[in-house]
Amino acid sequence: MIKVIFIKEVRSHISSNKMIIAYAIILTLFIANSLIFIKDFKDSRIQHQKIVTDNLEAIKKNSGNLWNLTFTDQKLAYPPSVLGFMSEAWEKNLPNGIKLNFFTTSNPEYYKKEDSFFSESEALDWNNILILFVSFICIFFSYDAFSGEKVEGTLKLMMSNSVSRTHIILGKYLGICFVTLLPLLAGAIMSSIILLLSPVIQLSWNHFFDIIYYLFAASLFISLNVCIGMLLSTLTSRPIVSLSFVILVWIVFSIVIPGIGWVIAKKTVPIESLNSINDKLSIETKALGGSFWNGHWKTPTPEVLANKNYFDKVDEIVNKTWNDYRNSLFNQVNSGIAFSKISPFQVFRFLGDKVADNGFPRYNNFYNQLKNYHQTYRDFIILKDKGDQQSHHLIWANEYCTSGFMSKKSVSYEEVPKFEYKIPFFVQTINATKWELLILLLWNMILFTGVSFAFIRYDVR
Amino acid sequence: MKNFKILLIHEFLQQVKSFKFTLMVALSLIVTVFTVYVQVTDFKERFQNYEAETLKASDEAMKAGTFAELHVPVIIPPNPLSIFSKGFDEKAGNKITISVEDLPELEIVAQKNNPFMAIFVNFDITSIIKIILSLMAIFLIADTIAGEREEQTLKVIFINRVTRLEFFMAKYSAALVAISIPLFIMFLFSSLYITLQPFIQLSTIFWIKLLLIFLSSLGFLSVFIFIGLWISIKTPSSAQAMIYGLLVWMVIVFIYPRLVTYTVSKVVDVPSSEKLKTDIDRIYNEFGDKLVEDHEKNYPKGKLYFNNTIESSKIGFMNKDNWWISLPYKVGITSKFKLEFDAGQVKRMIPVLLEYQNRMMDTYNNYRNNQLKQKKIASWLQVFIPGFLLDETAKSIAGTSYDIRVLSLLKKARQNRSIYINYIKSKNGFGPKYFTQIPQDIWSDNSKDYNSVIDKYSWDNYPRLNLTDIPKFQPVEKFKVPLELFFMLLINLVLLLIVNKAFISLRVEKN
């Protein structure tokens, strides 16, 4: 019986005009998304290549002298994500780089094309197509699942036959899910083909697994939406009332709760202003008492060591302060994200961001990888300096003075450790998104159970 | 039209008594309360930053010892109407520095924001109207005719001497009045909340502009009422009408605008800010060459001076011997010949600097105009989209549009700078007074001659300029009736005619 009801459900939706319009819109959006992404990715990649090349040239230029290299600033940025078509994750508005040298890493920097007039243009990625439009389509198909058939009298007619309520629920649920998944899959396949055919985009096996994983999560998202519609359909006999409630829920989940996330973030984790931090730092560093000296001395006299000591202490304070600051930035965002995950729409959105490895998740990955690289880079310079017998092995942030006390030998450019962003492996992606996936599964289970309970008690007359 | 009143009252009551009306009013209220709270909190932060900055900047300006050092800060206060229509009020910088060395461009002051917070959407009142009230309008009206046809009440109405026009006007007016209730409550609540904030000063202009935004919002919602009515007439069943209405809403409010801005932003090329920087640097370096040339030509060869420069100019260049050549800025006790050279250089090179700065400002303007190319294309593609029209109208009225908040402001800034330059000229500021307070009668090539006054012109004690008569920056009070408002009215007119025609051929009979 499930099969009979399933086929009826699929047929009844597919034959309607609104379905054709909805399908056409979804496919158009997917195609537009992939075509536009190809151009955008190409531009971003050129931009990124330039940053990388410039940086490597700076390293090359300065690798002839270890002392020069120590004080050279590296400008590092992460490359544009190949899966950015799945989720743009506000990439255009977020910093994507860091400046670093031996002593410090900077605060987040922007190394990108931000020239568009619409710097806050709302993206048309898979995430947004699903969360804004496909979820809306789910509403259309599921809000009158029960109340509509009741009003038409067909529910009574169905139930005058030997068919259990469970079968009806399952048949309808599977039918509506199928009908909504179809355009998603068609769009995803079309998009993927366009992307594959483009010489600009190289999709690896890892990417494919990510795409399939994302589509699996998307099916959970669609199923969740169908359940919401069906559940609200059982709570009332009038379709218009179910529709009102479903739209209410949709607005709360997609617009209100994400908006509240911003407030919660700001209230729970206040960020100190840069001016205030700078003022504090200058007070703290002044309190250390400076040691100003402009000598050319090449022997580590007490003045030299005092100067080194001062700069090392300053570095420690400055690095700690800025690290704390950066952590507070991340914490603020994470607290907002945590709250807004009350909405399953946001859970899915953030899962999409992580799978596409774009935006804030990518910056987090980048930052963590960078911290490791920084350590490697420092170790390399210290090691090379140790290898020079003539060096006093004193490295501190006073560029002019250090020249007398550390190695000035050249190092081979090839030896210098270079930062390269590693994209997360598929298994890592699943691990990073396990909670989001579990939450989606939980929502599905709870809602489906709710539908079952509600329909069992539903008055079909 | 004698039945119009009866129909209107009946229709209005039908709307406001319906369950969906109550639900939607509740929803829009909740969202408004929350949005206003967020925006006002944000405004408070911005305002506090503004006050701190203003204090700091004017403090510093008053400390100027020379005309070169005089930087008149113009800090733009946050606009209370930005709570209703954010526009560029926060995005564009809020500080312009008027000085000889700086170009009057907008800078962002006190980066308070966590850049990563951009992942959270931040709505203003206009966005709420655009998204939620438009949905409400469609939702209220989309099934009205189709529903009456289904329930056979349409037939009963037209048994009486009711004209199609009466009926149409009654439906439309009732819906408009009904939807204006939550709109009014939204504006009322927001205004009350804002008035209660001690840090927000409201003028009469504010209230007038608010009223205009309210009326524009009504014009916006009217479009959706027309669309809803049309769908309701053309669709046989009320359920279908509702679905089509929602679909149209989704396309007009979300899909089409996003598609346009997304495509235009990525596809239409604009000059990169890198190129702008390169162009500006080129002009700057051209000036640099001239400055260096002037230095080579006029500086007495081989002579060394006892240097007591208090502060250096931003405008400096390396010559071929790796010497830093710059315009004099704030000079303390030094050799007479140096002071004479500096005075001569200022007299010769400041006019040249101003000329090159004009070229740089023109380059900036060109860049901005080219950037606007994207906006123009996107605007023409959305000229029939009510949400876009409301946005642009509200921004224009509030003064947060790009045109007013950026372009007009910068134009005014340029004018003010000219006034400022003239002020300096009137004070003979483009001579020795440009870079030093040391009176000419004590200039000497012998350092011993300065023993008695060396402390007076030191870093800590340098005398300040008398700035009591300095011209004040005039704010931009621009109000231009936005073109988008006309388009909105035009769309309403067109829809009025279309829907009227549909009403005339309205099928009263159920299938």
Added chain:
Amino acid sequence: MLQTQNLTKRYEDGNLALDSLNLEIKEGEIFFLLGANGAGKTTTINLFLNFIEPTSGTAFINGIDVNKDPLDSKKHVSFVSENVMLYGNFSARQNLDFFAKLGGKANLTKADYYTMLRKVGLQDDFFEKKLKTFSKGMRQKVGLAIALIKDATNILLDEPTSGLDPKAAAELIVLLKEQRNQGKTIFMCTHDIFRAKELADRVGIMKEGRLVMVKNRDEFLKEDLEKVYLDYMQEVVI
């Protein structure tokens, strides 16, 4: 066979919709249940179809307790509702196909469906047209076809002739007679006294939830059924 034993339904608001109904309708019998609106006719059908639970008493379909084995009992019953919209986007045949399969008839062909639709009097060129274009009478015919194709031994009808033109109503009567002659049990709730006189083997009158009168064909043909009915109805206190 349809049977009730002291079937009672009291709703949560205290309304006694059905009061100890005792009824037995045998195979090959047509039973008409007459009564005013709200008398309890539709409640009886709803109880038979397990749409609601009885407060007390039992309903049986072919001896199967409807409440204990609803799915089993429903195998033996077809239902024709009063105002059925059916699936507007489906054609008559598609509607028939769906409900036939639900009713357990999985192997019917298009020809079988066409035959049934013809039998209920639907014109050929409407077989594949979408139901939303149909008039009320045509929809009723499809509804009847749905009931008949299940070939269940019992047929329940709720106001099937309301809104039908005399010709269509007459066609319905012919079909029902045919079913009765095939040994089917037919239970019809209606206001249509005229058809009752034409078709019923027995007639019952329901008043305020009680079955106040049952007469067989010989009995009510001798009397003026309308007068009897109205006499009973006049006693109803509204």
